[in-house]
Amino acid sequence: MSASEPPPLRRVLTCGVRTWRFFLAVLFCFVLGSITAWGPVLAGDSSAAAALKLIQARRYGEAYPSIFSLAAASPKDMSLQYYLGLCAMNVHNLPLAELAFARIIVRSPAQDPFAVAAKKALATFRSQLMPYSSLCNNKSLRWSPQAMPLRIWMSDGRTLPAPYVGCIMDAATYQAATNVLQSGGSLSVTPSYDPAYRQSALAGLRWWDWAVKEGIFSYVFTDSPRDADIVVLFVEHPPLKKAGYTLYPYANHQPCIVQLECALSDGITRAFKVHSMEYIMAHELGHSLGLGHSNNRSDLMTPGDEKDTGTAPAAPVTACSENDRASLRAIYSMPPDAYFVSARK
Template sequence: MGVSRLKSSRSFITGLIATLFLASLYPAGAGAQFRSSYTNLPSTRGMPTGSRSQPQNRTRAAAPAGPAGVYPEFRSGHGVIRWLKEQMPLRVWVSNGQAIDSILDPALGAPYANAQDTAKWPDLVAGILEKPGQLENLPLTEGYLPQHRQAAIEGIGLWKRFEKEGVLSFEFTDNPMEADIHVFWVNHFVNRLGLALFSHDIRGYTAKRSFSYKLIQQGKRANFRPVVVILRATDKYGKPMSTAKMKAAAAHEMGHCLGIEGHSRNPADLMSLYYGNGTISNSDAATVRYLYRLTPDLIP
């Protein structure tokens, strides 16, 4: 992708956030509500975590240097965001082509799931899950192919290599009601005006809401909302996305789900703006290992 196209695409990214709370830190008897309780706790916005990032206007303190191979861009503007061992295994639900961009924001006349309002996605998906029959009635994404789902599962599954090391763990589920991470689809992304972003090689976005780990430790309860990934089913020409690109896109977005908030500056890395060669690089691996050794400031 050319530099000029990359620069123009950055203007469409907004801050992304999502919630999940830690059951073991709740009052006795509350553990059963791990994935379904809705108790408010003020959230904190982190750095955008889509498939492209926008420049940050505020000045941030330089992040401490990590081990060799670790890129500092994994940190959000508010510190370290990652899941806790008590939240694992994470559960990932990949839809069978369902599109949520069919739900329009009446104030905009454009989809809620537009690329400029990604912060709304967790609430949107939570609302869909809470209304009986709405998820089942979502339309199939135009351009979606059954092999896209398998490619996404394979891409997300690349991160399972770290389970053997005890870094993290997750599993796929067929039940969206028990999932922490929900994957949907879109034919193409649009901005807040509903204008198509066909020319941009943006294959996915991740939206999540995060909460102060210190407040959770003090007994506060977070307002759970799903982590939402939306993958694009078509390429910039409007043709179905190749399975190789879909696999890379899903792997990249899963990296954001796990807490790699920014993008590596090395184009060879999966977590760069260019997806590398579609596999987890040595730097990606070093970064996620380092991330999960740190005490989080925020938890999804």
């Protein structure tokens, strides 16, 4: 993915069907200040029906235990996440409220009414959190727990053969590139590569140490692309003119491929390139973990500097923001539409 659109993910391991059964009720809640129409929701589910009656009466604290259980049983039901957020707010469990609303936002299109409602709800209490949509081709994506620890190959300046460099690949091309990586053949070093770039990129990985400490993901380094889940390559002037790219796998046992531009363009010094490589790698790892782009310039996952290949001043962002953190926590706290699975067979 990255600044450019990723190739379509053709293989969907689990099918996520959005549940809209409470959607009208949610809109009424905001527009009228009270829920005036429920419709035949959860017919036959007495505990859910009872919980909904409590919410209708704004007895959120009483509804909380039931909604909590229902949301845990159906974590991809965004309407339940919304009610969980409302109930959590009312019992002053603000971290859970933030998490519930963030879950809605990360797995919805930015302008989705549900996401808009969740953003408004976040704004009603102390939270200044602004999680962002992380859908890829309308799918939420993340690594499978079984893929941990992720194996990262931070190459020493290696690049793929020309047909695979810095471009969007279709499924067949991606498989061919994967074959090149996993066959053990030698890869050439990109001419403008500087070992300092690799060191800087390694530092970029450490921007995510907080998530490792929280147990969201883990990684180890591998010295070969054969078994790597995330492959980091270095390229010259990529056709798409981006400072960094992350391409998502189409199928099981394919890696995420990250490509970092090395060549210096007008006005870009080596020192700047070394400096910016850390930021670019941190951003691309965010994509590799399943994050999309933020519109907030204070977030690591804003796409600006990635798009202009470093012609802007050094990014002021020096760490993952609270928005980046909340978005990743939300993604990894519920099942996705599709998992990335280990590249190991």
